[in-house]
Amino acid sequence: MSDKYQAFTTSPLGRILVKNLGLPDPAPLERYREGDPLVSGTVLVGGTGRLAESLPGLLDELGVSNTSVADDDTRFKGLVFDATGLKDTTTLVALRDFFTPVLRRLEPSARVVVLGTPPELTRGSERVAQRALEGFTRSLGKEIGRGSTVQLVYVAEGQEAAVTSTLGFLLSPKSAYVSGQVIRIGAHGDATTTSVEDWTKPLAGKVALVTGASRGIGEAIARVLHRDGATVVGVDVPQAASELQRLMKELDGDWLTLDITGKDAPQRIAHHLQTKHGGVDVVVHNAGITRDRKLANMAPNDKGDRWTSVLAVNVTAPELITRELLEQGVINAGGSIVGVASIAGIAGNVGQTNYAASKAAVIGLVDSLADELTDGITINAVAPGFIITQMTAAVPFATREVGQRLNAMAQGGLPVDVAETIAWYANPASSGVNGNVVRVCGQMMLGA
Template structure:
């Protein structure tokens, strides 16, 4: 589905109206395609801390060019600042000194990443200063404009060598609709990451289960995981069997038709994965439904059906795959939450409850998973799909514009975040919930 407003403002008359009325003028976002470099331009490095010396080598290993300064007249595609050396509030001036001269020298759709130390692992003035980085990055994300993104990555000292996959995602067009986020590396469980033998196909040899895979966001997740080398096993309800079979045939994948809320669904899924694939490496809980009503008008079936599909089923399926040993060592569990579960939404008490519960599932599992297994969640905001196309025009337009990028995201934006979590190189990325929402202005 397309953004008609964005198409209109790119026309001569649209540009004139936008200029005269001060309307939002969203920048078309760059998105990654196979064969493209991760970063098409120069990354300028700044700051002084634990990672300063290693960053050039890490980026070079990803095929990303970096430098510590910018030639006269040149522009930067991305900025990376190592703030791990800031130990008190006075030291925060280093942020202003580095970024201010460079902000007008950025290319379109630039990337900014600030690297810090988890505040909870520091004390006194250093803890204060590291926590202050969140205010800086979230605010800069709302200032940067021109399709730019800004993120904060807290790296535990023991995980300094496990940042490559996260930098590859956050510095590339794969993170087009992710901004204002705080990512923690090494905060829970493993502090190392597996080597990625093939950056173009990091999931080669892996098996990925995707629920709700026949259409929308689930379809795009399946496509991106297949692009990255995984054998995809798609799951969906009988009503979507035809679409599911067609998609899995196109992707050389496998399919399983069932209702994930059925009493025996977890056992059937586990049995299928064990018998046909010898286990599973990536589990994506994407299936979800909405049954919107204000709480005063909420019926029992509207409430219970949403909780059953969106929350209870992922919890039961995950537990079965873990207890049965079907989830392979070093596995990845990824939940699809929602910004509604973070900031709430009118008429969605049932949906928001279920999606907040998905975040709770991440929190409850991240410290107990065995064998290098990780659990994370993506929380989409307004994503343009056939479902959102049916939303009334005025509501849809407001929903798309109330973020720092003044536009809705695409299903591929969610899928790319899932693929980052799924990568073998993301072994130290555990316990995170990352919003894919263009940095919403309200609620979250």
């Protein structure tokens, strides 16, 4: 689905109105295409913390051109600042000293990453300084413009080598609609750093389960995981069987049609994965429904039981399936579980008490399991904002426009933006990324 307003702003008349009336001016976002380099330009590295010495080597491993010298002529596609050395608030001036001289020399769709130490793992003045990084990065994300993004990555001591996949994601066009996010590496126990032989096919030889895979965001997830080398097992309801089978045949994948809320669904999925694939490496709980209505009008006996059905599909089924796969040992060591939450589960939304409760519960599932999982298995969630799909195309025009414009990028995201974030979680080299909830929302201006 196209963004007609964004197309209008690029027309001669649109440019005049945007300039004179101060209208939202969404910049075209660069998105990754298979075969492209991760970063099409130079990344400037700065800071004097515990990651500074290793950063050039990590970027070299990713094939990313980098330098620590900001000469007067060079324009930059990315900035990486190691702030782990900031021990009290007087040292925060280093942020201004590094960024101010080079911000006007950033290319469009540039990437900014600040690396810090999780405040909860520090004490005293250092904790104060490290917490300040969140306000700095979120504010810069709303200033930077031109399709650029800003992220904060807290890296626990001893997890310095586990940051490579996260840098690759955040510095590349794969993170086009992710900005203002705080990511923690190594915050939930020690992770074993996993190497990847081919960064273009990090999921080669892996099996990935995707529920709700036949269309929309689920289809995009299946395509991106396949692109990254995985064998995809798509799951959807029997009514979507033809679409599901068509897609899985195109991707050389496998499929299973069932209602995930069925009493025997967890056992059937576990049996299918174990007998046909010998287990699973990536589990993506994408299937979800909405049944919107204000709570005062949501009677217990209303048609379709809006409350029970939404909770059953969006969180109860994913929880039961996850626990069944774990109990039977179907998820392979080093595997990844990903839940699809929503901004509604963080900020709330009128008429969506049922949906918001279910999506907040998905985040609760991540919180519940992050410290319990063994064998290097991780669990994380994505929280999409306004993503342009056939479903959102049916939203009333005024509501749709507000949803698309009230973020730092002044536009809606695409299904592939959610899929790329999930693929980063699923990357075996993301073993230190556990217990995170990353919003794929263009950095919403209100509520979250």
